[in-house]
Amino acid sequence: MSAPYLVIFDCDGTLVDSQDTILHGLQVGFQAADLPMPTRSEALSIVGLSLERAFLTLVGPENAHHVELMSNAYRASKVARRKEGLDFDPLYPGARELLDRLKARDDVLLGVATGKARRGVDHMVKVHEMHDLFVTVQTADTSPSKPHPDMVLRAMAETGSSAKATVMIGDTSFDMEMAKSAGVHALGVTWGYHSRERLEAAGADWVAGHFNDLYEGLNRLLDFDKEPA
Known part of the structure; x- marks a missing residue:
């Protein structure tokens, strides 16, 4: 493969x-x-x-x-x-379903690139039972802040993935700028903190309005549902 x-x-x-x-x-x-x-x-x-x-x-x-x-x-x-059990951030509707759908594919690897500390990611993984879901996790502990491309570059190096086969999904212009700086696809989402206009201005290749739209966006950018020749 x-x-x-x-x-x-x-x-x-x-x-x-x-x-x-x-x-x-x-x-x-x-x-x-x-x-x-x-x-x-x-x-x-x-x-x-x-x-x-x-x-x-x-x-x-x-x-x-x-x-x-x-x-x-x-x-x-x-x-x-x-x-105290007070720090709980719920998953957005449709998030778990998409993650499980992608995880079930043997040709897709999942990663995280976040301004959180690793401790925060570990908490998210524990609370939402995401163990063994992400094969690469990049955080503020080991990389410069977004939009520096280091997190994406590290993720590609760890997984052996090429830039053309990599997509960064995020809700802010910082994510889109990081993706473009790393030479990978940038997929924006509108349910977070920056507007569609701001995402597009930062270089988003596709913008999704709901988690149900994300698979279509991924397929358009990566073409991974294309029938083999």
Whole structure:
């Protein structure tokens, strides 16, 4: 068999609806620095970036000295809430069905590329019983923040997949820009944090409005349902 197709998913805003837990963590961070919390839309606009870069984007360079404190407060809050069973991000409708459909194919490998820490991905996997689903997991612990292409490049290196056989699925312009920088297909979704217009402006090759549309988008980009010659 030729090199496998590689389908990489973002997490927050793509696989899981994490807006409430993210907003809670951001609120804790802003309280720790005694800074005013931005509006909901402003706060959620940074989802997808690594934590420090996200806080820096929200507070601006004049408050850069607060970023470490805010990030540490966010992380501590996450750990505490998980121990209490309060940190639960539900899967979007249709997510599990698509993942299982793709996993059942012997020519498709699944991966994750996220601004989360590995600890956050492990929590998602445990809560939603996704063990052995993803063969490559790229996080903010080992790669620069999106839109740097490192996560996608690492995923391809780990799986032996080519750029033309790889697609990045995400809900933000950061995901689309990362995909384009890595030379892979960019598939946007509209149920997360950035608009269709913003996804398309960032280079999305296809934009899905529901998980039911994603398989069609994948097939259009990868052509993996084509009958052999």
